Amino acid sequence: MNRLFESLLELIRRTSTVIPDDVHRAILASLEQEKKGTIAANAMQIIDQNIALARNKSQPICQDTGSIIFYVEAPASLDQIAFEEQAREAVKTATKKGYLRQNSVDSITGKNDGTNLGPGSPTVHFHQHRSPEISVRLVLKGGGCENVGAQYSLPNEKLKANRDLDGCRKAILDAVLQAQGKGCGPGILGVCIGGDRATGYEHSKQQLLRSLDDQNPNPELATLEKDIVETANKLGIGPMGFGGKTTLLGTKIGVLNRLPASYFVSVSYMCWAYRRQGMVLDAEGAVQKWLY
Amino acid sequence: MIELKTPISEEIIRSLKVGDEVLVTGRMFTGRDAVHKYLHEGGQLPAGVDFKGGVLYHCGPVIIKDDQGQWKCVAAGPTTSIREEPYQWQVIRDFGLRGVIGKGGMGERTLAACKEYGCVYLHAIGGAAQVLAECIKRVPNVHFMEKFGAPEAIWEFETVQFPAVVTMDANGNSLHKEVFAASQAELAKYL
Incomplete structure (x- = not known):
């Protein structure tokens, strides 16, 4: 199993199951704001419990694991075709493991083949830059x-x-x-x-x-x-x-x-279930650091 | 917190009011876009599925098969209900639903059907897929899996104390209508 595949799979798992710190802080601040005992405060409380449960059980924060959108910044030497192949494999495996819902439907036939792969899924945006650094960000955006x-x-x-x-x-x-x-x-x-x-x-x-x-x-x-x-x-x-x-x-x-x-x-x-994560990779595709 | 056990009587449903927090225990079915369109076009419920006195959950869960070959619900929050607005009134009327669970609220036709036939709209917390999956103790069955795919299938859930808020009651009241009108009036002050 290659490094890049493992890193991408871990990126998907983290994005789907762990809310970024900046978002969690904002949610906790809003929980404080709401008047105790109101249905709004109780909703925020359930949201906070949900964040903890998803992280602890390593299961999706929300069942709608959304559009799968990768943003890649890399030097010109990155093989974009090979990268995209690994991204697709990682999406397929993440779906089998239940980090992603079977979420991609043929718009004409209505068929869902359960892989999350198809035209537009996942979407990968590549951006070349002069630095040798490879960073990959992922957003899962629900319907x-x-x-x-x-x-x-x-x-x-x-x-x-x-x-x-x-x-x-x-x-x-x-x-x-x-x-x-x-x-x-x-x-x-x-x-x-x-x-x-x-x-x-x-x-x-x-x-x-x-x-x-x-x-x-x-x-x-x-x-x-x-x-x-x-x-x-x-x-x-x-x-x-x-x-x-x-x-x-x-x-x-x-x-x-x-x-x-x-x-x-x-x-x-x-939505509040703001699923975004990112990582910096080394030349072998191993994670050097997490971005959020 | 008001405890509701399915099947639910019309009398209990009519006693609920907007803002009540409830916990639903018992059998529940999922159904979303494909199921509503299918029923609207005259489709029949599969054998073994009966909505009478029951609760329909607008939900496309993440479900996997565990090592013993049993369905296991991994994530199950509500989906946006307003997409079912063209169909929901008819499903309430024809299949005897007492409750619809979803998120975001529904419109006038559903509100009128709730009043006429004795049904409530229960708002679950959107995005809280883990808290809500914890309340789903068993997944005994699934229908239309091949036909509609996993998120759109009719899943049977055995639930214990599934939390939701009454946001549209059987007396013609809608929290969504109230909040929209109030927020629209408020916004006008800041433009």
Whole structure:
């Protein structure tokens, strides 16, 4: 059994069963916020118990183990075809072991062959860089939260949202309102301002690779990120949409250039069961360190 | 906490109200997108499956076979229920359900069916697949496994004290409607 395969399998296991520390801290803070004895506080308590159980039993935090999205940063010397083959084998084995649900369905025939392999599953994004380091990040994103993602084309008359940051704010907050508890809140938003319909959504998902504690280098966006979380948490949607104080745990906003004719705001909603992990590999494919 | 044992009587269901926390014990069936569409299109339940007085769980579990060849539930949280909104009222009416468990809530047609036929919507904690799998003590059977695949099959669960919250009752009340209206009004203040 080769090193890379073992590392990828362990990456999938950890991602599916262990919540990252930054997310766990945010969940514990929100548990403190909710008024004791309310259904919102009880929901957060069950969530916290669930995090511990999943870790201890090495079983999926959520049964919807989601879209399997790898992000690989590597030097040009990496054999991408061989890497992808190993990733597919690791997904197949992880599914047999129950770290992943049999979650990939042929869109036309409705058949599920139980392997999690097929067109688009898993998805592997490769990015070459000059450094010799190989890093692999994995996001498992469930269907419930994916379904409440939204893309707005500005201006939007109904929302009175113009082509400026205030318009973006209105669009993002509308996405929070429409999502209510359906995306398994408290949630985390990845947002992209600009791009086209495909790159906008893709870049919004990539924001979910950022640590919850990081600071946006663009001060205007840093302010907007903070404002979105504060405002969303005044709306009273709360955990699971039960009513309560925590609607969002975080918001991360990125930007792409746009065409003069287009102005998209793309919002990806991540559930509290925020499954993301990453690793740095050595040349043999063994794990050197974990990233979250 | 209110203890419910399946099958559940109409009288008990009608006494429940929005915000009540319940623990469900007994036989429960899963059914989600494929099952609802199938029943809506006139499909029949397989032999041995009876929803009468029972609870339907919107769930696509992770289930593996253990060393003895027994089904073992590894993860089993709720899926988003609103996708079943076009069909749920009919399944409640035709198959005598007393409870539907899911997450995210459902719409007007389901709320009306709950009132008319005596059913409640029970919200389980989304994503809490391990806490909820612990309450599933046995998986005696599965139906439509070949036809729909594992997540979409009808699984039979023996549950003990499965926790959920009544968010739509049999008296026409919906927490989801209330929270949406209140949060929409609140948001208007900050725009």
